[in-house]
Amino acid sequence: MRSATENLIKLIILLSATLAAAAPEAAKGLTGCDERCGDLKIPYPFGIKKGCYLDEDFSITCNKSHDPPKAFLKDSNTDITNISIIQGQLHILQFVAKDCYTKDGPSEAYTPTLELYDLTISNTDNKFIVIGCDTYAFISGEIEGQSYKSGCMALCGNSTKTIKDGSCSGNGCCQLEIPKGLKYLELDVRSFNNHSEVLEFNSCGYAFVVQQDKFTFSEKYIHNFTQEEVPLVLDWAIPANTSCLKAGNKTNCSICGTNTKTISFLDDGSNYRCQCLEGFEGNPYLPQGCQDIDECKNGSHKCTYKDLCVNTQGNYTCYCPKNHEGDGRYGGEGCTPNSRSSIHIIIGICVGFAVLVIGSVWLYLGYKKWKFIQQKEKFFKKNGGLMLQKHLSEWQSPDMLKIFTQEKLEKATNKYDDSAMIGKGGFGTVYKGVLDDGSTVAIKKSKLVNQSQTNQFINEVIVLSQINHRNVVKLIGCCLETKVPLLVYEFVNNRTLFEHIHRRTNQAYLPWEARLKIASEIASVLSYLHSSTSTPIIHRDIKSNNILLDQNYTAKVSDFGMSKLVPLDGTQISTMVQGTIGYLDPEYYLTSELTEKSDVYSFGIVLMELITGKKAVCFDGPEEERSLAMYVLYAMEEDRVEEVVEKGMPTEKNFEQIKKVAELGRECVRVKKEERPSMKEVAMKLEVLRQMQQVEFYSWGRDNLLDGVSNSSQLVTINTNESMDVGDLTLVKDRR
Incomplete structure (x- = not known):
C-alpha cells in the first residue's frame, strides 16, 4: 500500500513537470506588437x-x-x-522653470507647462521644489475640474552659511507636497528684488516638480543648478x-x-x-x-522537501517523504514520522484527560469572562456607547474616532500605575500611555459623568473628534467600557506654555520670535473654532496652562475633554467650567452670556503674559501688579510699555513689534465685548506681524527650536491690488 502511494506521488510530480514544460511562454504583448x-x-x-x-x-x-x-x-x-x-505609473522628464538676473536686469526665464490628458501627477511620489535666495514660485493646475494654485518661497538673507545639505525648509530651498488628483501643471518662478541683494552668490531661481526619491538638496545648487529636466512620476488607469x-x-x-x-x-x-x-x-x-506561476520551478515555494513540490493552478502542494506525514510546509505542522497505534492510544487517553481538566478550567474562566463582558457592556450602554456607534456608522470615515477596549488602555498605562500619571486636576487624571503600535498617547480618566449628561458627552466627543487642526490637541478615541469614560488624546511632550514662560522647567528662555509664533498659532486655532467649524466652538478656558508645546515649540490648545459639553439645542458649544481667575471675561461674569468675545478676552491676557513674563494674577507682589491686565493697561496709558516687558527680551529690532502686540492685547481685554476684535481679526494681524519680521535662527536649548517657523516659507496669497493694514504696517503683494 505504501509503495503504491509513493508511485502515485512520483506520477503526479512527473505529470506536473511535463505540463509546466509544455506551457507556452507568457505572452508579453498583442500579436505583432512586441514594440x-x-x-x-x-x-x-x-x-x-x-x-x-x-x-x-x-x-x-x-x-x-x-x-x-x-x-x-x-x-x-x-x-x-x-x-x-x-x-500603474509613467516615469517622464519634465523641464525646470527658471528666472535669472544680471546686474543689468532679467537675463533668462522659462515657464514650463504639462498637459496630462487623463493622467495625474502622483501625490505620493513627487514633491514641488523651489531653489534660490530671493525666490518665490507658484504651482498651478487643475483638480477635478477646478483650478488649483499654491506657492513656496526660498530665502538666504545676505549669506549662504546657514544653508545645509538635505534641508529644504525655506532657507535656500523650499518644498511642498503635491495634492491628490492634480492634472495640468504650470510653474512660475519669480524674484522679490531681482536678486540684487544676493547676485554675488545666487543669480537664478528655480522651480520644478520632481520624483522625491530622485532629488536631495545640496548647498551647491544655490550657486549653480545645471539640470534642465528632472524625473517626474505620473499615475495612469483605465x-x-x-x-x-x-x-x-x-x-x-x-x-x-x-x-x-x-x-x-x-x-x-x-x-x-x-x-x-x-x-x-x-x-x-x-x-x-x-x-x-510555477512556484516549484522558480523556488518561491515553502515546501520542506523541494523535490516533493507539485505545482497547481495559482498554487502548489507539498508532500512528505516515505514514512512521514503532515502538510510538508515551512511554518506549518511539517512532516513528522509515523507512530505506532499503541502510542496513539496512550496519547489519546492522556489528551482526553487533559482536555477534560482544561475544559473544566476553561468553563470556569469562561463564566468569569462572561460576567466581566456583561459588566463592560453595561458600562458601554450607560456611557452612551450605542449612541456613539450609531453616529460612527453614519460617518463617511468611521475610523476617524477609535473606540478602545479597557484592556488596551490598561496595558498602555501599566494598569494606571502612578508612574504613568502626568497630570491631575478638577477634571480628573491624565496618564501617559504607549499603545501596541508604539505610539504615545495621553489618556484622560475623567470624573463621574451624570447619567443625564450622556447625550451632551457623546455630542462633544463627536464634534471634537472631527476637529482637524494642527494647533489643537487631537482627540484620537475613547473607551466607554469602564465606570467612568476615558478619552485618548495625542501626547504633546514639551509641557505647557505656563511652565516655559514662568520658568517652571529647565527649558531655555523663550525669545520674542518664538512667543510671537506661539501667539499667532493660538489665535489661528481660536479663529478656526469660532468661524470655520460647522458649529461655533467656544473654548471658555483659554490660559497658558491649557496651551501645550511640542518638541518644535508648536502650540497645541488643550482641555477639550469631559469638562466641555454640547447643548442639546445645538446653537453653540460651551464648556461647563466657569473659567479661571485672571482670564475670565468680566462682562460674561456679570451677565452669564457666553460669546466668542469671552475667548478674545482670555487670549488678550495670554498675550500680556507672553510680553511681561508675569502671571495673570499674582498675590505675592505689590498691589498694583496683582492683576496683570490692570498692570499692563496702566503702563500703556502712561507710555511706559518698556517697563512691563520681560527683561532681556526687547531689542532695537523687535520693540516696535512688542508694542503693537501689547496694543492688540489692550483691544482684546476691553470691558465691553462689542469693542473687542474678533479672533479672525486678531489672527490676521499677528500673522502679518510674523510675515514681516526677519526670520532668524537661534542655537538655544534644542536644535531647530523654531522648526515650525519654516511654515512661513509658504506664500501668503492675496489679491494683486489689495493690501492688509495692521496698525501702521502694510503688507502689499509684489506687482510684477
Whole structure:
C-alpha cells in the first residue's frame, strides 16, 4: 500500500513537470506588437502602432532621430523613461522653470507647462521644489475640474552659511507636497528684488516638480543648478467609459484578461487598474490575461522537501517523504514520522484527560469572562456607547474616532500605575500611555459623568473628534467600557506654555520670535473654532496652562475633554467650567452670556503674559501688579510699555513689534465685548506681524527650536491690488 502511494506521488510530480514544460511562454504583448522604442519596453495598453494601443490616450510616439530613440506621450514633448504595469505609473522628464538676473536686469526665464490628458501627477511620489535666495514660485493646475494654485518661497538673507545639505525648509530651498488628483501643471518662478541683494552668490531661481526619491538638496545648487529636466512620476488607469466601448456592451466594463481582478483607482469608480490574481503573473491588460506561476520551478515555494513540490493552478502542494506525514510546509505542522497505534492510544487517553481538566478550567474562566463582558457592556450602554456607534456608522470615515477596549488602555498605562500619571486636576487624571503600535498617547480618566449628561458627552466627543487642526490637541478615541469614560488624546511632550514662560522647567528662555509664533498659532486655532467649524466652538478656558508645546515649540490648545459639553439645542458649544481667575471675561461674569468675545478676552491676557513674563494674577507682589491686565493697561496709558516687558527680551529690532502686540492685547481685554476684535481679526494681524519680521535662527536649548517657523516659507496669497493694514504696517503683494 505504501509503495503504491509513493508511485502515485512520483506520477503526479512527473505529470506536473511535463505540463509546466509544455506551457507556452507568457505572452508579453498583442500579436505583432512586441514594440520597443530604444531601450524602453512599451507594454499594452500602451503602444506605438495603431491597433497596438487601447485608445489614443495610450499612444506613444517614438522619435528615432535621437540616439538612442526617445518615446513621447502621444504627440507631445513629454519624454517617457519608464512604463510600469504593476504600479500603474509613467516615469517622464519634465523641464525646470527658471528666472535669472544680471546686474543689468532679467537675463533668462522659462515657464514650463504639462498637459496630462487623463493622467495625474502622483501625490505620493513627487514633491514641488523651489531653489534660490530671493525666490518665490507658484504651482498651478487643475483638480477635478477646478483650478488649483499654491506657492513656496526660498530665502538666504545676505549669506549662504546657514544653508545645509538635505534641508529644504525655506532657507535656500523650499518644498511642498503635491495634492491628490492634480492634472495640468504650470510653474512660475519669480524674484522679490531681482536678486540684487544676493547676485554675488545666487543669480537664478528655480522651480520644478520632481520624483522625491530622485532629488536631495545640496548647498551647491544655490550657486549653480545645471539640470534642465528632472524625473517626474505620473499615475495612469483605465477610464470606465473606454472599457465599455472596447467591450461592446454595458454589462462588461473591464478590459482585464483572465486570472485577473479589477482595482478601483478613483473613489467615484470612474477609473480602475487590472491586477493578476495571487499565484499568477504577466500583463493583466492583455486578452489572455495572467499565467500561472510555477512556484516549484522558480523556488518561491515553502515546501520542506523541494523535490516533493507539485505545482497547481495559482498554487502548489507539498508532500512528505516515505514514512512521514503532515502538510510538508515551512511554518506549518511539517512532516513528522509515523507512530505506532499503541502510542496513539496512550496519547489519546492522556489528551482526553487533559482536555477534560482544561475544559473544566476553561468553563470556569469562561463564566468569569462572561460576567466581566456583561459588566463592560453595561458600562458601554450607560456611557452612551450605542449612541456613539450609531453616529460612527453614519460617518463617511468611521475610523476617524477609535473606540478602545479597557484592556488596551490598561496595558498602555501599566494598569494606571502612578508612574504613568502626568497630570491631575478638577477634571480628573491624565496618564501617559504607549499603545501596541508604539505610539504615545495621553489618556484622560475623567470624573463621574451624570447619567443625564450622556447625550451632551457623546455630542462633544463627536464634534471634537472631527476637529482637524494642527494647533489643537487631537482627540484620537475613547473607551466607554469602564465606570467612568476615558478619552485618548495625542501626547504633546514639551509641557505647557505656563511652565516655559514662568520658568517652571529647565527649558531655555523663550525669545520674542518664538512667543510671537506661539501667539499667532493660538489665535489661528481660536479663529478656526469660532468661524470655520460647522458649529461655533467656544473654548471658555483659554490660559497658558491649557496651551501645550511640542518638541518644535508648536502650540497645541488643550482641555477639550469631559469638562466641555454640547447643548442639546445645538446653537453653540460651551464648556461647563466657569473659567479661571485672571482670564475670565468680566462682562460674561456679570451677565452669564457666553460669546466668542469671552475667548478674545482670555487670549488678550495670554498675550500680556507672553510680553511681561508675569502671571495673570499674582498675590505675592505689590498691589498694583496683582492683576496683570490692570498692570499692563496702566503702563500703556502712561507710555511706559518698556517697563512691563520681560527683561532681556526687547531689542532695537523687535520693540516696535512688542508694542503693537501689547496694543492688540489692550483691544482684546476691553470691558465691553462689542469693542473687542474678533479672533479672525486678531489672527490676521499677528500673522502679518510674523510675515514681516526677519526670520532668524537661534542655537538655544534644542536644535531647530523654531522648526515650525519654516511654515512661513509658504506664500501668503492675496489679491494683486489689495493690501492688509495692521496698525501702521502694510503688507502689499509684489506687482510684477
